[in-house]
Amino acid sequence: MKQILSLFLFFCFAWLSGQTKVGGIVMDEAGEPVAFANVIFKNSTEGTITNDNGRFYMESDDVHDLLLVSFIGFESREIVLENRVTYDMTIILSEAAEQLNEVVLISGKQSKKNNPAVEILKKIWAKKRQNGVRQFNQYAFDKYEKVEFDLNTIDSSLIKSKVFRGLEFVFQDLDTSRITGKTYLPIFLNETFSKVKGDNVLKQEKEEILGNKNSGFDNNQAIIAFVKDLYQRYDIYDNYLKFFSKSFTSPLSRTGVDTYNYALRDSSYIDNKWCYNIVYYPRRKNELTFKGDFWVNDSTWAVKNINLQVTKSANINWVKDIYIEQDFDVVNDSVFLLKRDYMLSDFSFQKKESSRGVYGKRTTVYDNYEFDRELPRDFYRKSKNVVDPNAMVTDDVFWDKYRLEDLNKDEQGIYTLLDTLKTVPKFKSYYNVVSILGSGYVEIDKWNMDIGTIYDVFGFNDAEGPRLRLGARTYFGQNDPWRLEGYGAYGFADKKIKHGISGKVLIDRESRFIASAGHRRDVEQLGVSLTATNDVLGRSIASSALLTVGINNRLTNINLSALSLEIEPLTNLRLSVGSTFRTLSSALPNEFSLDYIDAESPSGISSEIRQFDINTVVIYTPGKQSVGYGVERREVNDRYSTLLLNLTKGTNGFLDSDFNYTKIQFSYTRPWQLGAFGRLRTTVEVGKTFGEVPLGLLSVVPGNQTFFSNYGTFPNLDFYEFVTDTYSAVHLEHNFNGRLFSRIPVLRKLNLREIIGLRGVWGELSDANIALSAPSAVNTPLRAPSERIYYEYSLGIGNIFRVFRVDFNFRGNYLDNPNARAFGVTGTFGFSF
Template sequence: MSKQSYLLLIIFFSFSINYAQTKVGGILNDDTGQTVPFANVVFANSSEGATTNESGEFYLQSDGNYDTLVISFVGYKTKKIPLKASVNLNMEITLEQEASSLDEVVIYRGKTSKKNNPAIDILKKVWANRRSNGVNAFKQYSYKEYEKLEFDINTVDSTLIESRIFNGMEFIFDYTDTNRVTGKTYLPMFINESVNQVYGDNDLNEEKEVLLGNKNSGFNQNRNLIDFVKDIYDDYDIYKNYIKFFDKSFVSPVSTTGIDTYNYVLSDSAYIDNKWCYNIVYYPRRENELTFKGDFWVNDTTWAVKNINLETTKDVNINWIKQVYIEQDFEVLSDSVFLITKDFFMADFGINKKKTSQGIYAKRTLLYDEYKFNNEKPASFYSQPVYNPQSQAYNRSDEFWSENRLEELNKDEKGIYVMLDSLTKTKAFNRLYDIATIAQSGYVEFDGWDYGPVYSTFGFNDVEGVRTRFGGRTYFGQNDPWRIEAYGAYGFKDNKFKYGISGKVLLDPKSRLILTGGNRRDVEQLGTSLTNSTDVLGRSLASSSLLNVGDNDKLSSINLSVFAIELEPLKNFKVRVGANYRVLKPASPEFSLDYYVDEERTIIDSEINQTEISTVFTWTPGRKVSGYGVERSVVNDEDFPTLFLNYSLGIKDVFKSDFEYKKLQFFYNQPLLIGGIGRSNVSLEAGKTFGAVPLGLLSVVPGNQTYFALYNTFPTLDFYEFVTDSYSAIHVEHNFNGRLFSRIPLLRELNLRELIGFRAVYGDISDESRMIDASGLSLVAPNSKPFYEYSVGIGNILKVMRFDVHFRGNYFDNPDARSMAFTIDFGFHF
């Protein structure tokens, strides 16, 4: 379940009350009529304030009662505005230039100089001292962390309130109020609180987080959603070159790379908590890049950041996000080290970026306390357990939360629990929840079982014609210790019934000892991947694609039975030992899997019976999962490498098995986030079969005769164009995330993304395997030189579509060789 899918689920039914006493908002101009960006706006006699954005707009709210607003900026007279009411919105304020400062101060509006700029001089001192700040200044550290996550509907207006979708839930609108950052009216829908004890060792480069308590409203049983919400925000460090969230890398304004990305202005200086600090305003040098705007305060002795605000610009190239706002506060320890005490993150999700459109606020507040240092623990302390349900942490008492919250919930946050408890009991809400669940998961929920996936109900291929499929699975909860899945399908052209059934049971949660077994009889397009899978119910899109290039009649009938045992002795390291029995034969008269049975090559058989035993090792370092049942959901599905090693042994004469062979396969996949130039993915595959085997057991180089993107295939190859029994392949793809198009004025507003790719494969077939082949196909292997392709593409078309053009690099002499291919892909991506 992807993060983007969860967001679509949340938008279906997303619902803090905030009894703020003072609210102000408006626009700031100077006496020439120009707007004044990045000016300071604060309530008088308080530390509560904000800065105007690049258009001179501001919004500020507080739980306190204030009667005066103070506005200041270098080069202008400070202005005090009396507040006549508790709510003062749509204000228009004019600042006067300060005559005495006109000859001394330059007000930067465009690009600032990198030379003789006092702001950059200060920034260089920040760089020189960054390693001696925070927990990095100590060998070991520990602290308590309180985290609060909230989701709210924003831009609540009469149209939304009167919408049919909320019939029966009208009472929720009694809980609306105004966001302190954007000034939009919002309505709460979810809150999650957690308390963690964090331990770290800088010498070992290890960190461990122990969950002490977790509490949430609305989704107590949905661990997937809770873990997704927590994973939205990757840990980030403002001192590093890039701040990563939503699969994107934003240039940090405090980093060494910031000098080429941002303009800096020394705006002010003042005492903050008895420490003299400088205020630096920053804003991007170019449009449409992954950058921020805002300001930060720097201490003049430790050169550490005391406070920082980061806000994405309105033209940033990131889907479904109107704005991201980050605020961090630091405190001084022993007059030398600054430690983070508060981290606030808010993302404004929306279908589009119009100011008046409705969307979702996702807010995270992190508070830190009880810092302790240089308390060394053994390296074994930081090892990660395989089984760690921590069920007691989700059932803490009210007394626990009173003692462990680092700040009390305000009235609006307490109200979320009350409102959502009532909401989840309404029929209207549960109807919406059911619809959203079907759209996201593809399953229709019933009591104890699910029907689906609904997206597989219809298909088509040259052998079966129109195909219908009906299936389901047992489902009592996310942490079910066993699960059974089954389906039945019927082809209206071949008039044959197909089916599949599989089951798995978790015998030992601590070692993740699982038994699996099943049987499938179906029509399948073999050779769509080099690395074999023994998924009983798996089926490639190539087997039932509605649109194909040329004839797709090289399908096989497969009868596959599988039994396996697997365990996870170390976190994210899985061992699987299995046995499978396959019966393969052609599914159409135009296709042959024939092979010679005797050495004289006089007797031919068209059916393959094969028994195989395999041992598979899979390592996925850094993978995060949700749940502890027989099936777990991956939370960070695109953020970790995968290493796969398989050793298979074909056994002859067991259950009438035909062939004896050994097969070794290796697969490695590595996603790479490369700073400010985008995201890459590299995968390597290699394998070899020892022994003579027929076409049905060879390693087919995966072609793609559909118009849809299929993972790790070669789109300009037809099915069975290259066949091998030893191979090595590489697939490289890079997404520039719009970095190039953002420099082109006519393309900039479309937020398109540039993609390039390269694929190559080298392989051969042994003479022994060639000798027993009687299929009539021309068995060609890319053995004289590696076959390669390259591609260019445009992504983010209408935010959901990707189009690629693929070019064949060589082997143009192959029969019916295609020099070019086109593929499309659909999906929700940030």
């Protein structure tokens, strides 16, 4: 959600040039648009295909006088180009009196058999692992990358609007995109130069960033993270290409013949290599597919260049268009290497042609390839996420040397434009509003402090009634080596003040050795996660939920102090050792009890738990990518697995601690990209407690009495309905991304997404622990799902109005439990692609 909100900043403010520019619409004699018609500059290899609405735009660095438009069943037309720039063309195609006698692109469903394009595709499949850097044991190359954001569809009404009153100077120079034909204004630029080394034998790769330069917004974490997300690499030879958490079927995929229509258009020499030109377009609407064409060599079957454009009907939000071009160099008779990769994304609220939006453009240039230089295995084991502060290079001498593609004068002007804009009060106001929505914090630069988050201000629970919370943190920059954070809260029913404070410092940046400490006194809803870590300032359902299902009176007063040391010896492997001391008691003792048998108490029963623990945590997140090198880093992808091992040792006697026990917990969460079938998320959790402990220290199966869908919980369970000292749980959730609904004509246009879920848990509770907590069983039954696995399943509909999701949850068994909820509805909302 924060990544999407960061785009809104660019909506508040939209220069490439060519020798020949054309654009318009192709229609038939009845006035209907002709989709996937072929538009090429005659006697050239430069062409495009009309989109779903019959529109096209094309630009060439060369001068062309004739435009050829063709489509099966229609007479081909040659259009004389009298001017170098010709927009808003309306081209009418007449029905053919006889079959076309020229080689033209064809449309409609193409045969999978006896199709020369498909035969060529099979040869590409056979050779794809032998092309590019894949055919060498080791490889290295230089990489220059620039990412640019532009406000597009600039017109007089926008320039004269009240929003830009006082900012008219930013529109002094505008140009037109060679892809879409829209006017645009560059407003952000990021440049990166790096050296990449890889080993195909070890299946390892490391990228060393030597220089990085931003134009404005340097310290805005949300924007920087979004820019980083555009850096994700892809390989056109893979079966699926991943953009914005979606898997698009590649036109070079082995399953492509079931997804695309292919047609052989032309053949020609390119760089002294004979190549075939193949056009492709989707067989069905509303799927994550492309349209475009590619040129492939006739001997190596390596792609020489390719362009891909996402179809308008693709089930993706906030992105009106994605366009990709890749060019490959012929190094010798058998080696084709990626030379240039260009990607344009058109972000917009709507997919209408006239709607305004923001371009995100990424250009990557590769050079200086080297092969078969073996490096030791330890070279790749060193951290890949740390960015050296010295890499933030702004020196012109550095960029003159390493910039593999020169900036044009307009791109150079972005730096000056942003420096000027940041001095304009109106722009600063727009920037602040969007920054608050994206991060949740109100920035106070003169104090080097952020106030927030704004999403935690209001809450309600049965113990506190209405609740207010106000927090703050230090913030000098995104790479702060230390940070202090705290909050204060007040409950209007119990009339008590709560608070929390936490501090952390990065002692060694290379190993990410961090020391942290904190204290918290608050009302908590314990048992919302089986393998929760000791986060001093984390949000709680008790403090943030406004509405709940049924009576939620099982709340706990917690007084927690924590101290820990953390280190990252290998990339994405975190080890921490710490200690906690906590005091637990019921926040509503007349309705919920944490009482336990205590022979040393005068009454034989104690209502408060005092506990000192030593915690050892190992977290491994292979594939995680982060921004920054400070004490806090921002994650920019969600496609990584998480393995967590938590060992807790409780010690009695020290600081009057009550119990001696050992708890071992393990969880493994993994997202699975299943190509066109969507995305599956799985979690496995197991744990066991050795020793006798009371209810407050047992493992509670996480229920959910809110109306919000919360992965990892059981929405039809009440809090504390099941309690265990030994457990194993599984959570499965699959999002089909609209694959099923896209085949139903009535639902197809709604772009809904179907979601299914299945979750189960088994656990047991020893007789000794039941006996120890017998006094609390008066109003909290001590029950574990030991007779059989407790399970639930759910059916969900997502992307309702592009922001809402609703889940219908069904309870599979244990329906005879008191107040058991057999059915429930939960939901959530947010911005997602």
